[in-house]
Amino acid sequence: MSGTERSSEGLDLRRRRILFRSWHRGMRETDLLLGRFADAHVADLSEAELDGFEALMEAPDDRLYKWLVGTEAAPADFDTALFRRVLAFHQLRATS
Structure with missing residues (x-):
C-alpha cells in the first residue's frame, strides 16, 4: 500500500x-512526511x-527524518526554502 491519497492522473511523468x-523511500515515517x-x-x-524536492529525496532516510x-x-x-516549506506544511497539519 502506497499511502497516497492523490491520483497521479493529469500529472506529467516527472511529477x-x-x-x-x-x-516509496524505505522508511515509513519518511514516506508519510514526504x-x-x-x-x-x-x-x-x-x-x-x-529539483529541490528531488535533491531532498536523495538524503538518507534516517537523517532526513531527524x-x-x-x-x-x-x-x-x-x-x-523548499525544505522549510515541507516543515511548515507538517507543523500546520500538527496544529490543525
Missing part, C-alpha cells in the same frame, strides 16, 4: 515519479522546486 518515489507533502503540492511545484522532526538540524545545503 508522477516524484509522487511515487516520495511514498508523501503527504507531495500529495498536497506536487502539481503546483515549479521546476526549481521539483531533520524533519527537529531532532537534528538540517545541513545548510538541505536547509532550503
